[in-house]
Amino acid sequence: MTRLRGVLGLLGCLVLALVVAVVAPEAGQDVRRRWAEGEVGAWVASPDRVARVRAVSVVRSADRGYGELFTTSRALVVAEVDVQVRHRRTQLSGVYLGTRDGREYDPRAEFIAAGLTETQPGFTRHATLVFEVPPRRLDGAELVVDADGASVDGYADAIRVDLGLHDPVRVGPETVTPAESTVTTT
Secondary structure, three states: OHHHHHHHHHHHHHHHHHHHHHHOOOOOOOOOEEEEEEEOOOOEEOOOEEEEEEEEEEEEEEEOOOOOEEEEEEEEEEEEEEEEEOOOOEOOOOEEEEOOOOOEEOOOHHHHHHOOOOEOOOEEEEEEEEEEEOHHHOOOOEEEEOOOOOOOOOOEEEEEEEOOOOOOOOOEEEEEOOOOOEEEEO
16 A cells, blocks of 8 residues: 555656646746737737837938938838827836847937837827847847836736848838827827
């Protein structure tokens, strides 16, 4: 009887280990986020905010205003974005461009007037974000609207938008001029 209990205990442990191995998330998966995902042109909703990337262009030069050009040998990904805030005032500082190899690129500070800022519930922020990224990393790039940068990094909802950039990504010769950020009622 003692031997049978030992065998049953061992079998129970093996079954438990098998169940844990099957239901456990992949090692590289970020379990701290519940992702809402979408594509360019579509509204993507999380419990706290709704976002849409209206348009994406890839260029080498952008006008900072008054004819001051920002030109790079890399690519400038210019994303026109709308974000609606649902429940409480939100500092939209957790926005970045993510690449397939796990790199994150913040919006260029030179275009802060065109970027996302604090927004109240019931309003939609319209912005243009400019990211400087090596062209070889653009394939599969996503715009991520994550929890506020100043918030405690706990378990949060976040939005991912596939920017529709696939190899080979054409870097246009034109210069874009991002419009200043605006707010409208939702």
